[in-house]
Amino acid sequence: MISFIQNLIDAISLGSIYALTALGIGLLFGILRLINFAHGDFITIGAYALIVPSADVTAKLLIGGLPLVVMVPLICLVVVVAALMSDVLVFRPLRRSTSPTLMIASFAVSYIIQNGVLMAYGSRPKAVDLWSGANTQILIGDLRVPMLQLIVLGVTLVLMTGLTLFLKKTPYGIQMRAAAEDFRMAQYLGVRGNVVIGMAFAISGILAAAVSLLYTTQSGSLSHTMGLPLALFAFVAVVVGGMGSLVGAVVGGFVIGIIVTMLQAYLPPDLRAFRDAFAFAFVILVLLVRPAGLVPARTTFERV
Numbered sequence: 001m002i003s004f005i006q007n008l009i010d011a012i013s014l015g016s017i018y019a020l021t022a023l024g025i026g027l028l029f030g031i032l033r034l035i036n037f038a039h040g041d042f043i044t045i046g047a048y049a050l051i052v053p054s055a056d057v058t059a060k061l062l063i064g065g066l067p068l069v070v071m072v073p074l075i076c077l078v079v080v081v082a083a084l085m086s087d088v089l090v091f092r093p094l095r096r097s098t099s100p101t102l103m104i105a106s107f108a109v110s111y112i113i114q115n116g117v118l119m120a121y122g123s124r125p126k127a128v129d130l131w132s133g134a135n136t137q138i139l140i141g142d143l144r145v146p147m148l149q150l151i152v153l154g155v156t157l158v159l160m161t162g163l164t165l166f167l168k169k170t171p172y173g174i175q176m177r178a179a180a181e182d183f184r185m186a187q188y189l190g191v192r193g194n195v196v197i198g199m200a201f202a203i204s205g206i207l208a209a210a211v212s213l214l215y216t217t218q219s220g221s222l223s224h225t226m227g228l229p230l231a232l233f234a235f236v237a238v239v240v241g242g243m244g245s246l247v248g249a250v251v252g253g254f255v256i257g258i259i260v261t262m263l264q265a266y267l268p269p270d271l272r273a274f275r276d277a278f279a280f281a282f283v284i285l286v287l288l289v290r291p292a293g294l295v296p297a298r299t300t301f302e303r304v
Helices: 002-032 039-048 068-091 099-121 147-169 171-181 183-188 193-219 227-241 246-266 269-289
Strands: 137-140 143-146
Touching: 002 039, 002 143, 002 147, 002 171, 002 193, 002 227, 002 246, 039 068, 039 099, 039 193, 039 227, 068 099, 068 193, 137 147, 143 147, 147 171, 147 193, 147 246, 171 183, 171 193, 183 193, 193 227, 227 246, 227 269, 246 269
Parallel strands: none
Antiparallel strands: 137 143
16 A cells, blocks of 8 residues: 555656646647647756856756855746747747647757757766755655655645636736637737737746756756656647647646556566556557547637
Protein backbone atom coordinates (compact mmCIF):
# COMPACT_ATOMS: atom_id res chain seq x y z
CA MET A 1 0.00 0.00 0.00
CA ILE A 2 2.82 2.41 0.86
CA SER A 3 4.47 1.61 -2.46
CA PHE A 4 1.25 2.39 -4.36
CA ILE A 5 0.76 5.71 -2.53
CA GLN A 6 4.38 6.64 -3.27
CA ASN A 7 3.87 5.87 -6.96
CA LEU A 8 0.64 7.86 -6.93
CA ILE A 9 2.43 10.90 -5.48
CA ASP A 10 5.12 10.56 -8.15
CA ALA A 11 2.39 10.33 -10.79
CA ILE A 12 0.61 13.47 -9.55
CA SER A 13 3.91 15.36 -9.48
CA LEU A 14 4.72 14.37 -13.07
CA GLY A 15 1.13 15.09 -14.06
CA SER A 16 1.50 18.60 -12.62
CA ILE A 17 4.42 19.27 -14.99
CA TYR A 18 2.45 17.95 -17.95
CA ALA A 19 -0.65 19.93 -16.89
CA LEU A 20 1.26 23.23 -16.77
CA THR A 21 2.83 22.54 -20.15
CA ALA A 22 -0.54 21.51 -21.61
CA LEU A 23 -2.11 24.72 -20.28
CA GLY A 24 0.40 26.80 -22.23
CA ILE A 25 -0.31 24.85 -25.42
CA GLY A 26 -4.07 24.73 -24.89
CA LEU A 27 -4.35 28.46 -24.19
CA LEU A 28 -2.90 29.38 -27.59
CA PHE A 29 -4.92 26.73 -29.38
CA GLY A 30 -8.15 28.00 -27.83
CA ILE A 31 -7.64 31.53 -29.17
CA LEU A 32 -5.40 31.22 -32.23
CA ARG A 33 -6.03 27.58 -33.22
CA LEU A 34 -2.25 27.27 -33.09
CA ILE A 35 -0.63 24.02 -31.98
CA ASN A 36 2.60 25.63 -30.81
CA PHE A 37 5.27 22.93 -30.83
CA ALA A 38 7.83 25.64 -29.99
CA HIS A 39 6.35 25.79 -26.48
CA GLY A 40 8.76 23.07 -25.37
CA ASP A 41 11.65 25.19 -26.60
CA PHE A 42 10.43 28.14 -24.52
CA ILE A 43 10.90 25.77 -21.57
CA THR A 44 14.44 25.12 -22.83
CA ILE A 45 15.12 28.87 -23.05
CA GLY A 46 14.02 29.35 -19.45
CA ALA A 47 16.27 26.52 -18.27
CA TYR A 48 19.36 27.68 -20.17
CA ALA A 49 18.84 31.29 -19.02
CA LEU A 50 19.81 30.03 -15.57
CA ILE A 51 23.43 29.41 -16.58
CA VAL A 52 26.40 31.17 -18.16
CA PRO A 53 26.79 30.46 -21.90
CA SER A 54 29.60 27.91 -22.11
CA ALA A 55 30.48 24.55 -23.65
CA ASP A 56 31.53 23.14 -20.25
CA VAL A 57 29.73 20.04 -18.96
CA THR A 58 29.26 21.48 -15.47
CA ALA A 59 27.28 24.68 -15.77
CA LYS A 60 27.96 27.91 -13.87
CA LEU A 61 24.83 29.61 -12.62
CA LEU A 62 24.03 33.08 -13.97
CA ILE A 63 20.44 34.09 -13.27
CA GLY A 64 20.13 30.83 -11.33
CA GLY A 65 22.60 32.11 -8.76
CA LEU A 66 20.47 35.14 -7.84
CA PRO A 67 18.05 35.21 -4.87
CA LEU A 68 14.75 33.47 -5.49
CA VAL A 69 12.68 36.68 -5.50
CA VAL A 70 14.90 38.07 -8.28
CA MET A 71 15.58 34.89 -10.22
CA VAL A 72 11.98 33.78 -10.81
CA PRO A 73 10.76 37.12 -12.27
CA LEU A 74 13.87 37.35 -14.48
CA ILE A 75 13.39 33.85 -15.89
CA CYS A 76 9.72 34.65 -16.51
CA LEU A 77 10.75 37.87 -18.26
CA VAL A 78 13.24 36.07 -20.51
CA VAL A 79 10.72 33.43 -21.59
CA VAL A 80 7.86 35.92 -22.02
CA VAL A 81 10.07 38.11 -24.24
CA ALA A 82 11.00 35.05 -26.33
CA ALA A 83 7.33 34.07 -26.66
CA LEU A 84 6.26 37.60 -27.63
CA MET A 85 9.09 37.88 -30.16
CA SER A 86 7.97 34.64 -31.79
CA ASP A 87 4.47 36.09 -32.08
CA VAL A 88 5.58 39.45 -33.49
CA LEU A 89 8.18 38.08 -35.92
CA VAL A 90 6.54 34.83 -37.04
CA PHE A 91 2.92 34.27 -36.07
CA ARG A 92 1.51 37.78 -36.45
CA PRO A 93 2.42 38.02 -40.18
CA LEU A 94 0.72 34.62 -40.58
CA ARG A 95 -2.38 35.59 -38.61
CA ARG A 96 -4.80 34.83 -41.44
CA SER A 97 -3.06 31.65 -42.53
CA THR A 98 -4.48 28.18 -42.03
CA SER A 99 -3.84 26.12 -38.90
CA PRO A 100 -1.44 23.71 -40.70
CA THR A 101 0.62 26.70 -41.86
CA LEU A 102 0.83 28.03 -38.30
CA MET A 103 1.84 24.60 -37.03
CA ILE A 104 4.63 24.33 -39.61
CA ALA A 105 5.77 27.82 -38.58
CA SER A 106 5.93 26.64 -34.96
CA PHE A 107 8.20 23.77 -36.05
CA ALA A 108 10.45 26.35 -37.74
CA VAL A 109 10.57 28.45 -34.55
CA SER A 110 11.41 25.32 -32.56
CA TYR A 111 14.26 24.44 -34.92
CA ILE A 112 15.67 27.97 -34.78
CA ILE A 113 15.61 28.04 -30.96
CA GLN A 114 17.28 24.63 -30.68
CA ASN A 115 20.10 25.65 -33.00
CA GLY A 116 20.48 28.98 -31.23
CA VAL A 117 20.94 27.10 -27.94
CA LEU A 118 23.48 24.81 -29.64
CA MET A 119 25.47 27.80 -30.89
CA ALA A 120 25.53 29.48 -27.47
CA TYR A 121 25.92 26.50 -25.14
CA GLY A 122 27.17 23.55 -27.20
CA SER A 123 25.55 20.17 -27.68
CA ARG A 124 26.68 18.38 -24.51
CA PRO A 125 24.14 18.02 -21.68
CA LYS A 126 24.98 20.12 -18.63
CA ALA A 127 24.69 19.32 -14.94
CA VAL A 128 22.93 22.00 -12.91
CA ASP A 129 22.58 22.15 -9.14
CA LEU A 130 19.47 24.25 -8.62
CA TRP A 131 17.67 24.29 -5.27
CA SER A 132 19.27 21.03 -4.12
CA GLY A 133 17.67 21.52 -0.72
CA ALA A 134 14.25 21.00 -2.30
CA ASN A 135 15.01 17.29 -2.67
CA THR A 136 14.81 16.79 1.10
CA GLN A 137 12.65 13.83 2.08
CA ILE A 138 9.64 14.48 4.31
CA LEU A 139 8.52 11.55 6.46
CA ILE A 140 4.76 11.01 6.74
CA GLY A 141 4.49 7.80 8.74
CA ASP A 142 6.22 5.17 6.61
CA LEU A 143 5.89 7.33 3.52
CA ARG A 144 8.82 9.37 2.21
CA VAL A 145 7.75 12.35 0.14
CA PRO A 146 10.35 14.58 -1.56
CA MET A 147 9.66 18.20 -0.67
CA LEU A 148 10.15 19.09 -4.35
CA GLN A 149 7.07 17.08 -5.31
CA LEU A 150 4.99 19.04 -2.83
CA ILE A 151 6.44 22.27 -4.24
CA VAL A 152 5.57 21.19 -7.79
CA LEU A 153 2.00 20.39 -6.80
CA GLY A 154 1.66 23.64 -4.84
CA VAL A 155 3.01 25.78 -7.70
CA THR A 156 0.70 24.02 -10.14
CA LEU A 157 -2.36 24.67 -7.98
CA VAL A 158 -1.40 28.33 -7.49
CA LEU A 159 -0.84 28.94 -11.20
CA MET A 160 -4.04 27.15 -12.24
CA THR A 161 -6.05 29.07 -9.65
CA GLY A 162 -4.46 32.37 -10.70
CA LEU A 163 -5.17 31.68 -14.38
CA THR A 164 -8.77 30.74 -13.59
CA LEU A 165 -9.33 33.95 -11.62
CA PHE A 166 -7.65 35.99 -14.35
CA LEU A 167 -9.86 34.53 -17.07
CA LYS A 168 -13.08 34.91 -15.06
CA LYS A 169 -12.59 38.13 -13.08
CA THR A 170 -10.49 40.53 -15.17
CA PRO A 171 -11.52 42.47 -18.31
CA TYR A 172 -8.63 41.10 -20.35
CA GLY A 173 -9.40 37.57 -19.19
CA ILE A 174 -13.02 37.95 -20.28
CA GLN A 175 -11.82 39.25 -23.66
CA MET A 176 -9.58 36.19 -24.03
CA ARG A 177 -12.50 33.90 -23.27
CA ALA A 178 -14.64 35.75 -25.78
CA ALA A 179 -11.92 35.43 -28.42
CA ALA A 180 -11.69 31.71 -27.73
CA GLU A 181 -15.47 31.36 -28.17
CA ASP A 182 -15.72 33.32 -31.44
CA PHE A 183 -12.70 35.34 -32.54
CA ARG A 184 -14.46 37.29 -35.31
CA MET A 185 -17.44 38.26 -33.18
CA ALA A 186 -15.11 39.32 -30.35
CA GLN A 187 -13.34 41.64 -32.79
CA TYR A 188 -16.67 43.09 -33.93
CA LEU A 189 -17.44 43.85 -30.28
CA GLY A 190 -14.22 45.81 -29.83
CA VAL A 191 -11.75 43.18 -28.63
CA ARG A 192 -8.30 43.96 -30.04
CA GLY A 193 -7.09 40.69 -31.51
CA ASN A 194 -3.34 41.37 -31.37
CA VAL A 195 -3.53 42.44 -27.72
CA VAL A 196 -5.46 39.34 -26.69
CA ILE A 197 -3.17 37.01 -28.62
CA GLY A 198 -0.09 38.77 -27.24
CA MET A 199 -1.41 38.26 -23.71
CA ALA A 200 -2.00 34.59 -24.47
CA PHE A 201 1.63 34.26 -25.60
CA ALA A 202 2.82 36.09 -22.47
CA ILE A 203 0.82 33.82 -20.16
CA SER A 204 2.05 30.72 -21.98
CA GLY A 205 5.58 32.08 -21.51
CA ILE A 206 5.04 32.41 -17.74
CA LEU A 207 3.77 28.83 -17.60
CA ALA A 208 6.78 27.66 -19.63
CA ALA A 209 9.13 29.50 -17.25
CA ALA A 210 7.54 27.79 -14.25
CA VAL A 211 7.92 24.38 -15.90
CA SER A 212 11.56 25.10 -16.78
CA LEU A 213 12.43 25.90 -13.17
CA LEU A 214 10.56 22.93 -11.70
CA TYR A 215 11.79 20.44 -14.30
CA THR A 216 15.41 21.61 -14.07
CA THR A 217 15.32 21.21 -10.31
CA GLN A 218 13.92 17.70 -10.69
CA SER A 219 16.26 16.46 -13.42
CA GLY A 220 19.43 18.35 -12.48
CA SER A 221 20.54 18.51 -16.12
CA LEU A 222 20.01 20.55 -19.28
CA SER A 223 19.99 19.63 -22.96
CA HIS A 224 18.98 21.56 -26.05
CA THR A 225 16.08 19.14 -26.65
CA MET A 226 14.86 18.92 -23.05
CA GLY A 227 11.57 20.64 -23.85
CA LEU A 228 10.57 18.35 -26.72
CA PRO A 229 9.37 15.35 -24.67
CA LEU A 230 7.42 17.68 -22.40
CA ALA A 231 5.77 19.38 -25.38
CA LEU A 232 4.96 16.01 -26.97
CA PHE A 233 3.30 14.58 -23.86
CA ALA A 234 1.56 17.91 -23.22
CA PHE A 235 0.15 17.91 -26.74
CA VAL A 236 -1.12 14.37 -26.19
CA ALA A 237 -2.65 15.60 -22.92
CA VAL A 238 -4.42 18.43 -24.75
CA VAL A 239 -5.83 15.97 -27.29
CA VAL A 240 -6.93 13.48 -24.62
CA GLY A 241 -8.43 16.21 -22.45
CA GLY A 242 -10.21 17.94 -25.32
CA MET A 243 -8.83 20.39 -27.89
CA GLY A 244 -9.73 23.95 -26.94
CA SER A 245 -10.66 23.10 -23.33
CA LEU A 246 -8.29 24.40 -20.63
CA VAL A 247 -9.92 22.17 -18.03
CA GLY A 248 -9.42 19.28 -20.42
CA ALA A 249 -5.75 20.18 -20.84
CA VAL A 250 -5.22 20.00 -17.08
CA VAL A 251 -7.17 16.75 -16.76
CA GLY A 252 -5.28 15.28 -19.70
CA GLY A 253 -1.94 16.29 -18.17
CA PHE A 254 -2.68 14.51 -14.91
CA VAL A 255 -4.07 11.46 -16.75
CA ILE A 256 -0.92 11.14 -18.89
CA GLY A 257 1.31 11.63 -15.84
CA ILE A 258 -0.51 8.91 -13.91
CA ILE A 259 -0.46 6.48 -16.85
CA VAL A 260 3.25 6.95 -17.56
CA THR A 261 4.27 6.64 -13.91
CA MET A 262 2.12 3.60 -13.18
CA LEU A 263 3.32 1.83 -16.31
CA GLN A 264 6.92 2.49 -15.30
CA ALA A 265 6.23 1.11 -11.83
CA TYR A 266 4.13 -1.94 -12.63
CA LEU A 267 5.14 -3.14 -16.09
CA PRO A 268 7.41 -6.21 -16.11
CA PRO A 269 11.08 -5.17 -16.34
CA ASP A 270 11.39 -6.52 -19.89
CA LEU A 271 8.53 -4.29 -21.08
CA ARG A 272 9.45 -1.02 -19.35
CA ALA A 273 11.46 0.11 -22.36
CA PHE A 274 8.15 0.13 -24.26
CA ARG A 275 6.36 2.24 -21.64
CA ASP A 276 5.57 5.09 -24.01
CA ALA A 277 4.13 2.70 -26.59
CA PHE A 278 1.69 1.33 -23.99
CA ALA A 279 0.85 4.89 -22.91
CA PHE A 280 0.03 6.01 -26.45
CA ALA A 281 -1.96 2.82 -27.03
CA PHE A 282 -4.11 3.83 -24.05
CA VAL A 283 -4.50 7.29 -25.59
CA ILE A 284 -5.78 5.70 -28.80
CA LEU A 285 -8.33 3.69 -26.81
CA VAL A 286 -9.54 6.83 -25.02
CA LEU A 287 -9.97 8.68 -28.32
CA LEU A 288 -11.83 5.75 -29.85
CA VAL A 289 -14.34 5.97 -27.01
CA ARG A 290 -14.38 9.78 -26.70
CA PRO A 291 -13.08 11.34 -29.95
CA ALA A 292 -13.65 14.88 -28.61
CA GLY A 293 -11.60 14.20 -25.47
CA LEU A 294 -12.43 13.69 -21.82
CA VAL A 295 -13.65 17.30 -21.36
CA PRO A 296 -14.74 18.52 -24.82
CA ALA A 297 -14.70 22.22 -25.58
CA ARG A 298 -18.13 23.83 -25.69
CA THR A 299 -17.56 25.37 -29.10
CA THR A 300 -15.86 24.41 -32.32
CA PHE A 301 -15.72 27.80 -34.02
CA GLU A 302 -12.84 28.28 -36.42
CA ARG A 303 -10.26 31.01 -36.02
CA VAL A 304 -10.46 33.97 -38.42
